[in-house]
Amino acid sequence: xxxxxxxxxxxxxxxxxxxxxxxxxxxxxxxxxxxxxxxxxxxxxxxxxxxxxxxxxxxxxxxxxxxxxxxxxxxxxxxxxxxxxxxxxxxxxxxxxxxxxxxxxxxxxxxxxxxxxxxxxxxxxxxxxxxxxxxxxxxxxxxxxxxxxxxxxxxxxxxxxxxxxxxxxxxxxxxxxxxxxxxxxxxxxxxxxxxxxxxxxxxxxxxxxxxxxxxxxxxxxxxxxxxxxxxxxxxxxxxxxxxxxxxxxx
Amino acid sequence: xxxxxxxxxxxxxxxxxxxxxxxxxxxxxxxxxxxxxxxxxxxxxxxxxxxxxxxxxxxxxxxxxxxxxxxxxxxxxxxxxxxxxxxxxxxxxxxxxxxxxxxxxxxxxxxxxxxxxxxxxxxxxxxxxxxxxxxxxxxxxxxxxxxxxxxxxxxxxxxxxxxxxxxxxxxxxxxxxxxxxxxxxxxxxxxxxxxxxxxxxxxxxxxxxxxxxxxxxxxxxxxxxxxxxxxxxxxxxxxxxxxxxxxxxx
Numbered sequence: 001x002x003x004x005x006x007x008x009x010x011x012x013x014x015x016x017x018x019x020x021x022x023x024x025x026x027x028x029x030x031x032x033x034x035x036x037x038x039x040x041x042x043x044x045x046x047x048x049x050x051x052x053x054x055x056x057x058x059x060x061x062x063x064x065x066x067x068x069x070x071x072x073x074x075x076x077x078x079x080x081x082x083x084x085x086x087x088x089x090x091x092x093x094x095x096x097x098x099x100x101x102x103x104x105x106x107x108x109x110x111x112x113x114x115x116x117x118x119x120x121x122x123x124x125x126x127x128x129x130x131x132x133x134x135x136x137x138x139x140x141x142x143x144x145x146x147x148x149x150x151x152x153x154x155x156x157x158x159x160x161x162x163x164x165x166x167x168x169x170x171x172x173x174x175x176x177x178x179x180x181x182x183x184x185x186x187x188x189x190x191x192x193x194x195x196x197x198x199x200x201x202x203x204x205x206x207x208x209x210x211x212x213x214x215x216x217x218x219x220x221x222x223x224x225x226x227x228x229x230x231x232x233x234x235x236x237x238x239x240x241x242x243x244x245x246x247x248x249x250x
Numbered sequence: 251x252x253x254x255x256x257x258x259x260x261x262x263x264x265x266x267x268x269x270x271x272x273x274x275x276x277x278x279x280x281x282x283x284x285x286x287x288x289x290x291x292x293x294x295x296x297x298x299x300x301x302x303x304x305x306x307x308x309x310x311x312x313x314x315x316x317x318x319x320x321x322x323x324x325x326x327x328x329x330x331x332x333x334x335x336x337x338x339x340x341x342x343x344x345x346x347x348x349x350x351x352x353x354x355x356x357x358x359x360x361x362x363x364x365x366x367x368x369x370x371x372x373x374x375x376x377x378x379x380x381x382x383x384x385x386x387x388x389x390x391x392x393x394x395x396x397x398x399x400x401x402x403x404x405x406x407x408x409x410x411x412x413x414x415x416x417x418x419x420x421x422x423x424x425x426x427x428x429x430x431x432x433x434x435x436x437x438x439x440x441x442x443x444x445x446x447x448x449x450x451x452x453x454x455x456x457x458x459x460x461x462x463x464x465x466x467x468x469x470x471x472x473x474x475x476x477x478x479x480x481x482x483x484x485x486x487x488x489x490x491x492x493x494x495x496x497x498x499x500x
Contacts, residue, residue: 015277027265041289071433109436183321186359
């Protein structure tokens with residue numbers, strides 16, 4: 001199952017905010033059995049939001065977006081989402097009750113956070129006011145989140161059971177080879193991928209400065225229905241790489 | 251001038267790596283006079299890389315990509331880039347000399363880091379081996395970087411003079427309103443945007459937990475040819491917001 005992550009917010013594009021939400025969501029989806037195939041970072045702009053959701057709908061099974069769900073004028077994710085799929089925005093009573101539990105007085109701006117695309121399910125936000133939004137369109141699942149990292153984590157944990165893929169497991173593990181240059185180990189990695197590339201993915205991450213303090217982390221990852229097989233296979237191949245590095249004294 | 255940032259790497263999509271490169275590049279481009287309109291995060295996959303560069307070429311003036319420039323089998327950014335624009339990959343002598351300065355022995359994998367799209371200019375990498383790549387196609391500028399953050403910073407600083415927009419300035423500043431809820435201040439921000447939206451952009455960032463420890467940062471940003479005007483205008487409007495908050499005792 002494929003997933004796409006959308007991040008909305010000028011502050012991310014301007015580098016004011018490091019996109020930790022993306023890493024959190026990417027990791028959670030990966031370990032929930034999804035293949036995260038793309039990330040799209042866009043401005044607080046209706047047309048861009050609409051286009052990103054349309055693209056994601058056409059290319060993935062699950063779409064998770066963060067940002068633009070608050071009470072201010074430029075929080076327009078739900079409007080852009082609704083435009084993409086011709087949905088009406090309607091006051092959602094469950095969402096309104098969630099907000100009322102947190103705020104005594106409901107102003108126009110606060111009520112806006114309870115105006116959701118028709119047919120949406122509001123998801124409890126234990127760390128903020130705006131509920132998350134869960135909506136299914138033709139078997140494609142959408143989770144729409146605010147931008148504050150603690151709220152993203154809270155809502156994702158509250159909706160995880162709905163999206164987690166049963167009987168599909170992802171596993172990765174890695175070893176570190178100190179004093180080994182990535183460029184020196186590259187042929188070995190290519191050979192191993194030729195042998196095992198249809199079962200696992202092998203990726204190297206340089207640790208130091210190549211020609212001064214070299215070092216490389218070798219990561220092997222895999223996924224499949226048989227949890228034990230996936231884990232043991234990754235460990236077996238990682239062990240083989242380790243032995244080859246030691247034998248050849250890179 | 252519009253900019254698009256491309257990040258290549260499964261490790262980013264899986265949330266193994268927080269995309270700090272994106273924030274660094276986004277900030278540098280913004281303060282160099284660019285409007286960063288989009289970010290695209292893709293897998294180590296030729297087709298995805300090719301499509302991302304094609305999209306970016308059609309939608310921006312400057313494209314900066316990071317990741318996939320190393321010596322291993324899945325470092326394929328330059329190949330995908332070349333496919334997008336029908337460029338030959340050729341051994342670049344300047345790039346090879348840069349690599350020879352760092353590594354004594356040139357293997358096939360290491361030479362690969364000097365095989366660049368025809369007409370490229372290699373950019374010195376003071377923190378690693380693979381040079382950055384600078385290439386202009388029909389007035390569209392491309393900077394292609396490795397994925398290691400220190401190398402990204404080094405190469406960007408070494409090429410900055412080539413892309414910096416002269417006589418165009420970006421400025422932002424912000425104030426913090428403690429004990430003020432974002433949802434309470436939203437109507438004021440809307441009013442101010444109605445008044446000044448064609449000159450500046452006003453954005454609020456919630457600081458605490460809305461209904462428990464509220465607080466909001468109000469950021470005003472602007473850009474233009476007249477540096478002094480841009481700065482003074484932002485400060486003036488920020489001051490007006492500050493006064494209104496104090497007057498109305500939010």
